[in-house]
Amino acid sequence: MQSFEIDKTDLLRIKTALEGNDAELQEVLKEYHASEIAILFEKLPQEAKERIINLLSTQIATDVISEMDEEAHPEELLIGLDPEKRTEIVEEMDYDVATDIISQLDKEDQQEILEDIDQEDATSIRALLNYDEDTAGGLMNSEVICVNINLDKKEALDEIIRQSEEMEEFYTIYVVDDNDILKGIVSIKDIIKARGEAKVRTLVQTDFVYVKAELDQEEVAKLISQYNLTTIPVVDDQMKLLGRITVDDIIDVMEAENTEDILKISGVSEDEELSGNWQDAVKSRLPWLVINLGTAFLAASIIRNFDATVKNLAVISAYMTIIAGMGGNTATQALAVTVRRISLSDLSDRQAYNTVFKELLVGLVNGACNGLIVFAVAYFYDANPMLGLVLFLAMTGNLIVAGLTGASIPLILKRVGIDPAVASSIIITTFTDCIGFFLPLWLASKLLL
Amino acid sequence: MQSFEIDKTDLLRIKTALEGNDAELQEVLKEYHASEIAILFEKLPQEAKERIINLLSTQIATDVISEMDEEAHPEELLIGLDPEKRTEIVEEMDYDVATDIISQLDKEDQQEILEDIDQEDATSIRALLNYDEDTAGGLMNSEVICVNINLDKKEALDEIIRQSEEMEEFYTIYVVDDNDILKGIVSIKDIIKARGEAKVRTLVQTDFVYVKAELDQEEVAKLISQYNLTTIPVVDDQMKLLGRITVDDIIDVMEAENTEDILKISGVSEDEELSGNWQDAVKSRLPWLVINLGTAFLAASIIRNFDATVKNLAVISAYMTIIAGMGGNTATQALAVTVRRISLSDLSDRQAYNTVFKELLVGLVNGACNGLIVFAVAYFYDANPMLGLVLFLAMTGNLIVAGLTGASIPLILKRVGIDPAVASSIIITTFTDCIGFFLPLWLASKLLL
Structure with a gap:
C-alpha cells in the first residue's frame, strides 16, 4: 500500500x-x-x-x-x-x-x-x-462520550451505546458529576471487564491530563506527544467538560507548525500559503528582503572603508566573498541545530552554555580545515604565502564567530521572548558578513600592504 | 495545564x-x-x-x-x-x-x-x-487484539477481554481467518451493539488501509495522516497480520522527519544528533562546507576575471556582495516554499510549471523593488546614476534567476530521484553567487569603464 x-x-x-x-x-x-x-x-x-x-x-x-x-x-x-x-x-x-x-x-x-x-x-x-482557531477551544470537538459517575455498569454501557450512535469512533469515555464537572476517564475495556454490579465511581481513573480551552495549540500538541495520548479533554475554568481533542487533529497542527518553522527559518512569513498567488508571496517576503538589504549595506560599508586595500590587491575581493559565504553556511548549520533543539525542549543554563561552547569548537575546527585549503590555494595558485596566512586567519576567525553567533543568538532571543526561528538568520548573516569582510581586509591592510 | x-x-x-x-x-x-x-x-x-x-x-x-x-x-x-x-x-x-x-x-x-x-x-x-528501524516493520508492535472471523459475539468479546489483559489500550480489533490472514477490522462498539447471535463475519469491515512491513516510515506517516487513522495493521506478502502501528509512534516519526528536514535544508547531515558532541558535529558538517568552499571558488573565479573592473571601480566590490547576498536570500525563500510543498504532496506538471512561473514573477518584482533602493543609494550617495542603472539591472536579473532556480532545482531533483532538501541549497547558492558577481561586474565593464 x-x-x-x-x-x-x-x-x-x-x-x-x-x-x-x-x-x-x-x-x-x-x-x-x-x-x-x-x-x-x-x-x-x-x-x-x-x-x-x-x-x-x-x-x-x-x-x-x-x-x-x-x-x-x-x-x-x-x-x-x-x-x-x-x-x-x-x-x-x-x-x-x-x-x-x-x-x-x-x-x-x-x-x-x-x-x-x-x-x-x-x-x-x-x-x-x-474560540480562537489556534487554541484548544478552536481545535476541540464538542461531541464526546460522557457518563455520570453515579451510574452502574449496565446503565453506563447503555449510555455509551446510545451516545456512540452519532460518532464514528471513540477512544476514551469521560466521567462527569451531576454538574458536568469532569471527574476522570474510564476505558470501554474496564467497563466491559467490570463485575455486573460495579459502579462507574469505582472504575474511574482520576489521574488524567486535561487542557483549558484557551491553551495554544502548540502546547496541546506537546502534551499529546509527551504523554502519548490519543485524546485529551478540554475544560473551562470550573473544570466543566467542553469537548475533546483527538490525536489526528494534532497531526494536522504538527504539519502546519513544521511548515511554519521551515518558512520562518528561511525568511518567509509564517502565514504565506504554500500555494498562494505571487502578489501574496511578494507581500510576505519583500519586507524581510528590504531589512536584509539594509544589513547588507552595513556589511558593504566595511568594504568601502578598505577602498585602498581593494585597489591594491583586487584578488582580496574575490577571497573575502568566500570567507563571508563560508561564515554564513557555518552559522546556518549551528542555527538550525540550536533552533531545533529549542523547539523540542527548553534548555537549562548549563545546556545552553554547553551548546554555545560546542558550536564555538566546531567553528574553530571547521574554520581551520577550510582555512588550510584557502591557504593552499593562495600559496600555490597566487604564489603568495602571506596572503595565504591572512586568509587562513580570517577563515578560522569568521567560522568561530559563525558558530558562536549561530548558537547564542537564538538562545538569547528565546530568553527575551522573541521567536528564535524568525529573527535569528538575519542577525547572524549580518555578523558573518561583517566579520567575513572585515577580517581579510583588515589583516591584508596590516600584513600585506 | x-x-x-x-x-x-x-x-x-x-x-x-x-x-x-x-x-x-x-x-x-x-x-x-x-x-x-x-x-x-x-x-x-x-x-x-x-x-x-x-x-x-x-x-x-x-x-x-x-x-x-x-x-x-x-x-x-x-x-x-x-x-x-x-x-x-x-x-x-x-x-x-x-x-x-x-x-x-x-x-x-x-x-x-x-x-x-x-x-x-x-x-x-x-x-x-x-526489521529496518525506519520501516513499518521496525515501527510496529506485534501485540494486537485479533479475533477469528468465525466467532460469534459472545466468543469474540471473551477473546477481546482475555487478550486485552496484557495491553493498556486498544483501538481497533483485527479479524483474521484460520490461517492468520487479515480479513478486516471491527470496532468494539459494533461488537457491543450487535445482537447476541451475531457473527464476527457479519460485523467485519473489509475495506481498510494496511501496510507491508517493508514500507518506509515516512510513507506510513503520510497514510495515517491522510486517512486520519488511529492505528494501521502491518502485514507480510501473504497478508498475514504481523502487528500494528499506532498514531503516537507516528508523532515521534513526524518530529524526527521534521528535524531532518530543517537540518538538511541548512546543510547539516540528517543523522547528526541535536545534542551530540563536537567531534560528531564536525564529521557531519565539514564535508558539506568543503563542497561549498569548492563552489565558492567557482563564484570567486568570476571576480578574478574582472580584476581591471575591480581596480578601477573599487566600490563595485562592495555592491556585488549585496547583490549576490540578496540573490541567496530570495532563492532560499523560494526553495523553502517549494521544498515544503513537495514534501506535503506531489505536484503535477502543471502545478510545477505554475510554481516556477510564480517564483520568477516574485523574483522580478522583489528584484525591481530592491533594485530601486540600490539605484537610489548609488545616485545620491555615490553620485553615479550610471552605476545606479548597472546595479538596478544586476539586482533585478539576479533575483529573477534566484526565484527561477529556487523553485525549479528542487522540482528537478525530485523528478530525478534526489532528495530536494539536501542538495538544493548548495546548487542555488552557487547560481545566485555566480550571477550575482557576474552581472554587476560585466555590466559595469560594458557601461561604466
Missing part, C-alpha cells in the same frame, strides 16, 4: 467521466476513498466539484469536504451547493470540522448556513466559533 | 531528595508522572538514575525508560540495572519499545537480556529486531 498520489491517470479518468452521464461518473467515483476524492478536487473546477458532491451519498460527500485541505477552500464549495444538500452535509459533519470550514466564510454566509441546520447543531457550532 | 518543562526547582528537589534516604526520595518521586521523570533523567548521573529506577514500581520504571528520549540512551541505563530488575522491566515493556532500545546495544548485551526474559517475549523481540 502506498499513500495516494494524484496521478495523471486518475485525473484523466475523472475528467473523462465528467464528460459522460451521472451513472458513469458514479461508477468511477466508487473506486475512490473520500480522502482521495478530496485530493483530486484540488485539480477540478468548481462546477465539477459541485456535480460530484451532489452525486455522492451524504456520508461520503461530508467526508470529502471534511478532508479537503484548508488551502483548497472547502467553504467556497460548501456555500456554492444547493441549500438542502448543504444542510445535510453540515449536519453530518463533526462540529470541529464544520466550525473550521464555516469560520472562513463572512458573517452573512455563516448565518445562512447556521439558520438552515438543526438548532442543537447550530448552537454547538456557534459556541465553537467563539 | 502546561506541558512539563524542566525547571530548576524540580531538578533541585530531586537532587536534594537524592541526598536523603530511600523513603524520602520515594515521596518526592510520587509527585511526578513517568514521562516527567524521563525528562528529569536527562540531567541526572547514571548512579542516580539507577537508584531511582530501583525504587519505582516495575510498571512506573518501565514507563520511565520507555519514555526516555533516544538521545538520552535508555539502553545504557537498562544494561546497567541488576539483571532481575532489568528482566522485569523488559517483560513489562511494549515489544516495539523494547526492540528499539535493545537494538542500540551490541549483540552480546542483546543476547544477555533476551536470554533472561520470558521466551515468548524474546521470540517476538528477536523477530522485530530483523
Whole structure:
C-alpha cells in the first residue's frame, strides 16, 4: 500500500467521466476513498466539484469536504451547493470540522448556513466559533462520550451505546458529576471487564491530563506527544467538560507548525500559503528582503572603508566573498541545530552554555580545515604565502564567530521572548558578513600592504 | 495545564531528595508522572538514575525508560540495572519499545537480556529486531487484539477481554481467518451493539488501509495522516497480520522527519544528533562546507576575471556582495516554499510549471523593488546614476534567476530521484553567487569603464 498520489491517470479518468452521464461518473467515483476524492478536487473546477458532491451519498460527500485541505477552500464549495444538500452535509459533519470550514466564510454566509441546520447543531457550532482557531477551544470537538459517575455498569454501557450512535469512533469515555464537572476517564475495556454490579465511581481513573480551552495549540500538541495520548479533554475554568481533542487533529497542527518553522527559518512569513498567488508571496517576503538589504549595506560599508586595500590587491575581493559565504553556511548549520533543539525542549543554563561552547569548537575546527585549503590555494595558485596566512586567519576567525553567533543568538532571543526561528538568520548573516569582510581586509591592510 | 518543562526547582528537589534516604526520595518521586521523570533523567548521573529506577514500581520504571528520549540512551541505563530488575522491566515493556532500545546495544548485551526474559517475549523481540528501524516493520508492535472471523459475539468479546489483559489500550480489533490472514477490522462498539447471535463475519469491515512491513516510515506517516487513522495493521506478502502501528509512534516519526528536514535544508547531515558532541558535529558538517568552499571558488573565479573592473571601480566590490547576498536570500525563500510543498504532496506538471512561473514573477518584482533602493543609494550617495542603472539591472536579473532556480532545482531533483532538501541549497547558492558577481561586474565593464 502506498499513500495516494494524484496521478495523471486518475485525473484523466475523472475528467473523462465528467464528460459522460451521472451513472458513469458514479461508477468511477466508487473506486475512490473520500480522502482521495478530496485530493483530486484540488485539480477540478468548481462546477465539477459541485456535480460530484451532489452525486455522492451524504456520508461520503461530508467526508470529502471534511478532508479537503484548508488551502483548497472547502467553504467556497460548501456555500456554492444547493441549500438542502448543504444542510445535510453540515449536519453530518463533526462540529470541529464544520466550525473550521464555516469560520472562513463572512458573517452573512455563516448565518445562512447556521439558520438552515438543526438548532442543537447550530448552537454547538456557534459556541465553537467563539474560540480562537489556534487554541484548544478552536481545535476541540464538542461531541464526546460522557457518563455520570453515579451510574452502574449496565446503565453506563447503555449510555455509551446510545451516545456512540452519532460518532464514528471513540477512544476514551469521560466521567462527569451531576454538574458536568469532569471527574476522570474510564476505558470501554474496564467497563466491559467490570463485575455486573460495579459502579462507574469505582472504575474511574482520576489521574488524567486535561487542557483549558484557551491553551495554544502548540502546547496541546506537546502534551499529546509527551504523554502519548490519543485524546485529551478540554475544560473551562470550573473544570466543566467542553469537548475533546483527538490525536489526528494534532497531526494536522504538527504539519502546519513544521511548515511554519521551515518558512520562518528561511525568511518567509509564517502565514504565506504554500500555494498562494505571487502578489501574496511578494507581500510576505519583500519586507524581510528590504531589512536584509539594509544589513547588507552595513556589511558593504566595511568594504568601502578598505577602498585602498581593494585597489591594491583586487584578488582580496574575490577571497573575502568566500570567507563571508563560508561564515554564513557555518552559522546556518549551528542555527538550525540550536533552533531545533529549542523547539523540542527548553534548555537549562548549563545546556545552553554547553551548546554555545560546542558550536564555538566546531567553528574553530571547521574554520581551520577550510582555512588550510584557502591557504593552499593562495600559496600555490597566487604564489603568495602571506596572503595565504591572512586568509587562513580570517577563515578560522569568521567560522568561530559563525558558530558562536549561530548558537547564542537564538538562545538569547528565546530568553527575551522573541521567536528564535524568525529573527535569528538575519542577525547572524549580518555578523558573518561583517566579520567575513572585515577580517581579510583588515589583516591584508596590516600584513600585506 | 502546561506541558512539563524542566525547571530548576524540580531538578533541585530531586537532587536534594537524592541526598536523603530511600523513603524520602520515594515521596518526592510520587509527585511526578513517568514521562516527567524521563525528562528529569536527562540531567541526572547514571548512579542516580539507577537508584531511582530501583525504587519505582516495575510498571512506573518501565514507563520511565520507555519514555526516555533516544538521545538520552535508555539502553545504557537498562544494561546497567541488576539483571532481575532489568528482566522485569523488559517483560513489562511494549515489544516495539523494547526492540528499539535493545537494538542500540551490541549483540552480546542483546543476547544477555533476551536470554533472561520470558521466551515468548524474546521470540517476538528477536523477530522485530530483523526489521529496518525506519520501516513499518521496525515501527510496529506485534501485540494486537485479533479475533477469528468465525466467532460469534459472545466468543469474540471473551477473546477481546482475555487478550486485552496484557495491553493498556486498544483501538481497533483485527479479524483474521484460520490461517492468520487479515480479513478486516471491527470496532468494539459494533461488537457491543450487535445482537447476541451475531457473527464476527457479519460485523467485519473489509475495506481498510494496511501496510507491508517493508514500507518506509515516512510513507506510513503520510497514510495515517491522510486517512486520519488511529492505528494501521502491518502485514507480510501473504497478508498475514504481523502487528500494528499506532498514531503516537507516528508523532515521534513526524518530529524526527521534521528535524531532518530543517537540518538538511541548512546543510547539516540528517543523522547528526541535536545534542551530540563536537567531534560528531564536525564529521557531519565539514564535508558539506568543503563542497561549498569548492563552489565558492567557482563564484570567486568570476571576480578574478574582472580584476581591471575591480581596480578601477573599487566600490563595485562592495555592491556585488549585496547583490549576490540578496540573490541567496530570495532563492532560499523560494526553495523553502517549494521544498515544503513537495514534501506535503506531489505536484503535477502543471502545478510545477505554475510554481516556477510564480517564483520568477516574485523574483522580478522583489528584484525591481530592491533594485530601486540600490539605484537610489548609488545616485545620491555615490553620485553615479550610471552605476545606479548597472546595479538596478544586476539586482533585478539576479533575483529573477534566484526565484527561477529556487523553485525549479528542487522540482528537478525530485523528478530525478534526489532528495530536494539536501542538495538544493548548495546548487542555488552557487547560481545566485555566480550571477550575482557576474552581472554587476560585466555590466559595469560594458557601461561604466
